[in-house]
Amino acid sequence: MDLCSAYQAMPQKNCGICAYASCSTFLRNVIFRGDSLRKCLWMEQGYPLDTVAMETLVQAVQPKITQVKPAALIEPCTTQSGMVMAELYLAHREVEYGYLDPVVCDILPVWTEAVRCSRQLGIARIEFGQKEILLSITGKTIIRRAENEEDISRTGELLSRIVEGATICTCLSTRMECISGVGTCTDSNPPNITPEERSHLQWVDDVAGRIRDTWKTSSSDLGSLSLRRQAIALLASNNGGLLLLSAAHHLSLLEATLTDLKEHTSFLSEETPTEVRALVETALTRNDGTTYHDLCGFLLEEKPPLYKELFSVIFHTHTISKIREQYLT
Numbered sequence: 001m002d003l004c005s006a007y008q009a010m011p012q013k014n015c016g017i018c019a020y021a022s023c024s025t026f027l028r029n030v031i032f033r034g035d036s037l038r039k040c041l042w043m044e045q046g047y048p049l050d051t052v053a054m055e056t057l058v059q060a061v062q063p064k065i066t067q068v069k070p071a072a073l074i075e076p077c078t079t080q081s082g083m084v085m086a087e088l089y090l091a092h093r094e095v096e097y098g099y100l101d102p103v104v105c106d107i108l109p110v111w112t113e114a115v116r117c118s119r120q121l122g123i124a125r126i127e128f129g130q131k132e133i134l135l136s137i138t139g140k141t142i143i144r145r146a147e148n149e150e151d152i153s154r155t156g157e158l159l160s161r162i163v164e165g166a167t168i169c170t171c172l173s174t175r176m177e178c179i180s181g182v183g184t185c186t187d188s189n190p191p192n193i194t195p196e197e198r199s200h201l202q203w204v205d206d207v208a209g210r211i212r213d214t215w216k217t218s219s220s221d222l223g224s225l226s227l228r229r230q231a232i233a234l235l236a237s238n239n240g241g242l243l244l245l246s247a248a249h250h251l252s253l254l255e256a257t258l259t260d261l262k263e264h265t266s267f268l269s270e271e272t273p274t275e276v277r278a279l280v281e282t283a284l285t286r287n288d289g290t291t292y293h294d295l296c297g298f299l300l301e302e303k304p305p306l307y308k309e310l311f312s313v314i315f316h317t318h319t320i321s322k323i324r325e326q327y328l329t
């Protein structure tokens with residue numbers, strides 16, 4: 001069993017109930033740190049596999065070892081005379097859980113439309129100008145049809161910046177998750193915020209208002225794609241962007257959950273218990289830590305209808321709020 005296939009078998013709800021910011025981070029902690037699959041309440045209820053079936057998959061997972069080589073291997077292109085190709089390695093250390101999280105397949109298409117990314121295979125193929133890039137989640141990268149060594153070096157650096165949010169930290173979270181401050185990572189340097197990024201982050205400041213408004217309307221579009229584009233542009237120009245990308249990531253997960261919830265007609269309807277309505281609306285309009293923890297506890301204890309989805313909404317709203325608190329106040 002390949003690590004990428006095991007990722008695919010997870011619920012993909014990224015709801016935070018297991019105390020990790022994503023299903024893939026939880027899975028790495030189960031495989032490499034011995035955490036319990038039972039923390040996922042989706043799997044406990046058999047979605048999409050039950051815990052026992054997933055346990056069997058997990059036991060068969062083979063590690064995904066990163067390869068580390070100091071210098072790119074550059075040679076003439078076999079198909080294009082006068083051009084070069086290179087094999088390079090983005091990882092700086094050898095680890096068994098791979099270099100990139102599958103979330104890289106959400107990031108790359110925002111950078112360029114000319115990409116095909118397979119979560120199942122753990123590989124992306126990118127057309128970048130005249131160049132072709134093959135990127136593996138182990139960090140191994142092949143660049144074809146480059147002009148020269150300098151072109152290879154520039155492209156490798158650019159690619160490293162674009163995918164940085166998807167790189168896996170020693171705490172097993174992605175770098176995007178680490179810097180949002182929701183986990184317990186002690187190995188992550190806070191990003192330097194450039195003035196450009198700070199001005200874009202102000203944009204995050206009114207997200208809470210839009211979440212509140214969206215909650216009450218039929219729209220689930222909170223603008224995460226636009227925020228991601230701004231983040232990638234900043235990353236490409238080496239002007240920050242990582243924190244903004246983290247905010248956009250949680251915003252997109254929030255959008256996905258809101259879309260799911262809108263399909264349930266009973267969601268926040270007259271049938272919803274009054275205390276759930278009150279707590280959810282309070283959490284969305286005033287996200288202080290106490291309200292967040294109170295609400296999480298209440299949802300897990302009382303298990304009202306759609307409590308897992310509600311947990312996800314609260315989790316991502318809280319994370320966006322934490323980013324704002326840490327970096328803008």
Ligand code: SF4
Nearest residue numbers: 013015016018023040
């Ligand atoms: S609890 Fe949520 S985030 Fe954790 S593995 Fe399950 S679905 Fe994914």
